Amino acid sequence: MTTTRFTGRTALVTGAGSGIGRAVALALAAEGAQVVVAGRRPEPLDETVRLIEEQGGKALAVTADVSRATDAEALVRAAVERFGSLDVAVNNAGVLRGGQPLADLPEDDWHTQLAINVTGVHLALQAQIRRMRTQPSGGAIVNVSSHLGRHTTSAGVAAYAATKAAVTALSRGAALDHIGDGVRINVVSPGATATSMSLRSGERDEDRTRRAKATLPLGRISTTEEVAAAILYLASDDAASLVGTDLVVDSGGSL
Numbered sequence: 001m002t003t004t005r006f007t008g009r010t011a012l013v014t015g016a017g018s019g020i021g022r023a024v025a026l027a028l029a030a031e032g033a034q035v036v037v038a039g040r041r042p043e044p045l046d047e048t049v050r051l052i053e054e055q056g057g058k059a060l061a062v063t064a065d066v067s068r069a070t071d072a073e074a075l076v077r078a079a080v081e082r083f084g085s086l087d088v089a090v091n092n093a094g095v096l097r098g099g100q101p102l103a104d105l106p107e108d109d110w111h112t113q114l115a116i117n118v119t120g121v122h123l124a125l126q127a128q129i130r131r132m133r134t135q136p137s138g139g140a141i142v143n144v145s146s147h148l149g150r151h152t153t154s155a156g157v158a159a160y161a162a163t164k165a166a167v168t169a170l171s172r173g174a175a176l177d178h179i180g181d182g183v184r185i186n187v188v189s190p191g192a193t194a195t196s197m198s199l200r201s202g203e204r205d206e207d208r209t210r211r212a213k214a215t216l217p218l219g220r221i222s223t224t225e226e227v228a229a230a231i232l233y234l235a236s237d238d239a240a241s242l243v244g245t246d247l248v249v250d251s252g253g254s255l
Contacts, residue, residue, distance in 0.1 A: 005236045007032030010083040012075060014066055014124060015093035017044025019195035020144065022051075023224035024090050024231050029057030031232065033088065036079045038064045058083075066093050066120035072127040085135060088235045089128040091121050092144040094164075098157040099201055110159050117163035118170070125174050129183050138182025140235045143171045147191040150246065151254040164189075168246050175244035186234040186242055191250020192221040217252030 011028045015021035016037035022044075025037050029052040037048045037059055045061035052059040062078045064071040079086045094117045097109035121143055132139030148157055149165030168187050175185035192198040192212060198221060200208075212221045230249045233239055248254060 004032040005232070005238070006088065009087035010034045010036070010079050010085050011088035011090065011235075012036045012038065012079050012086060012128070013090045013092060014038045014064075014075075014120075015144075016048050017041060020190065020193060020224050020227050020231075021090070021092040022048050023228040024092060025059070026051060026055070027225070027228040027232055028088065028090075028235075029059060030055060034058045034060075034083045036060045036062055036075065036082070038062050038066070038075050039093065040065055066091075066124050067115040069123045069127075072120075072123040075124075076127045076131050080131065085137075086128060086131045087135075087137065087139050089124070089132075089139065089141045090144065090231055090235065091124045091128075091141065093120055094144065094146075096157070096160050098160050100156055102158040105159055113159055113163045117160070118166045121167050122170060125170070125185070129174070129178050129181065132183045133178065133181035135182075138184070141183065141185045142231045142234045143167055143185070143187050144231070145171070145187050145189045145246065147189045147248050147250040147254045149189075151189060151248055151250075172244040172246070179243050184240075184243055186239070186244065187246040188227065188230050188234065189246055189248045189250070190222060190227045191248070191253040192216070193227055194221055194223050212251070215253075216250075217255060220251060222249055222251055 011033040013025045016025045017039040025035050029035050039045050042063050049059040049061045145167040146164035149161040150168045171187045213219050
């Protein structure tokens, strides 16, 4: 039997042009959601929409920069105007600038990560909550953080880890502030996942596979579909009593 936990619901996914965001958008559509996919470049978003429509789903692509309040508000407005509500939001957009010790990190890289990873989530949450709390059914939000920051760390990513720890703290605080409004907020913190972000400089997929086998308790990295499954669980009614939870999906890497 096909699971349809999101039939009749409208979902918004940021950073949906590739990787985890695209996997989440496809999974939500497969379970009945009407999906608004957002990102900074239109071409990858159009491809995500095409993939959703090929499987019989409904989707809308909206180009946006989540570090701007006007764009975050426009995303919510587009979802409501096209589909009538905003029931689920997944704030996945994020960037990694690193590979060198903190003292050598260019200032622009710090500001870029802060703007997208933290301010972007803050502004998205504000716009989404303001809509969801007006709806009788409220809504569910899942923010994508990282196991780097709150759960573990690694050389060369101090600034990125700091922004992701901030996402977790921001999410938990917002969860407490707004559960009384009927808005349920949780976090998924992925570790190394099958995306380009988990490749080290000069590394190929097969190199990453060997490294994961030697260093991760599970012996492999997570697939984007596995991370998406965790996100959909937290966004669904199956997790109705989970508020401010930070679900780590990292093949045991933070143990």
